[in-house]
Amino acid sequence: MLASIPVRLWEHAAGWEAGLTQDTTVLEVSVWRGTALDGAYELFEVPAHENQTILDVVSWIQQYADASLTYRFACRVGMCGSCAMMVNDQPRWTCRTHVKKVLKDRRVRIGPLRNLPVIKDLAVDMDRFFDKWVAAGGAHVPSAGRGDPIPAVDPEESARVKASAGIECINCSICYAACDTVAGNPDYLGPAALQRAWTLLNDAKHDARAQILDAVSGTGGCHNCHSMGSCTVFCPNDLDPMSAIAGLKRETARGFFRRRGG
Template sequence: MEVSVWRGAGDRGGYQAFSVPAHDNQTVLDVVSWIQQAVDPSLTYRYACRVGMCGSCAMMVNGQPRWTCRTHVKRVLEDGKLQIGPLRNLPVIKDLAADMDPFFDKWVKAGGVHKPSRSRAEPIQQVSPDEPGRVVANTAIECINCSVCYAACDTVAGNPDYLGPAALQRAWTLYNDVKVQDRQAILDAATGPGGCMNCHSQGSCTRFCPNELDPLSAIAGLKRAAAKSFLKGRG
C-alpha cells in the first residue's frame, strides 16, 4: 500500500511517500513501525503500550485523529492509500511526535489537579459507588490523555486559548467527585480564560474519543453548573 508520512520539525516539513507491504491484521502503528525499522530509522514517533492504554500513539490518519495502535489499516484505508501525520492543534517536535505540553498545561489550568479534602493521617473517605456525583464522575475516568479529542476539536483550532475537551472533562469529573473539597475552585478554573463557555458543542470530541467517552456532555454539565453559579451571584 502507499503510505505518506509527515516528515519535518516545527512548522516546516512535508509528506514523504513509502511503499509498505499490506497484511491481513495490521494496525496503523504497525505501518509506522515497519517504516522506521525497515526503511528509515530516523522516523520519529511515539508509542508505549500498543494496547490502547497509555494514550501516547495518537496521530492523524487520513485527516482524522486516531489511536494508531488500535486502528486497523483496513478500517481506514482510502483507495489503497494512507496518510499519517502528527496530531492536529499541537506543535510538532519532529515527524509524527507532537509536543503534548500545551495539552497537559491546559489540563492543569482547567483545575485538573486533584486536591484532596483529607490528609494522609485521616482515615480514607468512604465513597458509595451509587452516589449520584460518583456515577457522573465514573463516566470519564477511563480517559487515557491521548489528545485525540483535542486534535479533533475545531474550537481549539480557531481559539488556541480554549482549554479543550479532555481538560474540561477532567474538571467535570473532579467537580462531581465527593472527595474534592473545593468544587467552586474547579468551576472557577473551568470557567476562567479559555474555559467551557467557549465550546461550540460541535461534538467532534465525543465522535472521535477512542474510549467512547463523552466530553461534549461533560462540558455541557460544566456550562450548566457555571450558569447556576453565575445566577447565584458568583459571576
C-alpha cells in the same frame, strides 16, 4: 519521492501465506516528515499483512525504511494514550486502528496530531495540552490525609456516576486534535481538560471543587465550546467530553446567579 525499502524476505512470505496477491501486498503510506513550519508528506511502500495496525505500519517504516522517522508510542494496547496521530486527516489511536479500517485504495496518510506544535515528524509537543489540563483545575487535591479513615463511595450516587463517566480518559489528546474550537481559539482549554474538571467537580474525594468553576470560567473556559461534538465522536474510549462541558456550563451559570443572589 519514493523511498527505497529494504523489504525482508519474511515480510513477503507472510503476505503469500495470507493468500494475498502481489498487487495487494504493498501499502502506499504517506507520512509527514519535518515540523509544522517546514515539512512534507513522504511516500513509503510498506508490506501489507492480514492483521496490521497503523502503529505497526509506522514501526515498520522506522525499523526497515528510515530509522530517522520520529514518533511516539508505549503500551501498544490502547492504555497509555501516547500513539495518537492523524490518519487520513482524522485523529486516531494508532495502536488500536486496524489498517483495513482506514485504507483507501491501498493508500493511507499519517500525520502528526492537529492543534499541537510538531516537534518532528509524527511527534507533537504535548506541553500545551497538559498545561491546560492543570489550568482547568485538573490536578487532584485529596480531601483526606493518609491517617484519615477512608470515606465510603457509593458508585450509584448521582455525582459519582457523573465523575465515573470520565475517569477512563487516557489523555491521548485525540479530542483536542478533533476540536475545531481549539483550532480557531488557541487559548481554549479543550475537551480533555474540561472533562477532567467536570470529573473532579463531581468527585467527593477532591478538595478543590470550589476552585474548578472559577478555573473553567475564564476567557479560555468552557463557555467557548460550540457543542459541535467532535470530541465525543472521536474519543477512542467512547467517553463524552461534550456532555461534561455542558455540565460545566450549567454549574457555572447556576454559580453566576448564586453569587449575585448572595
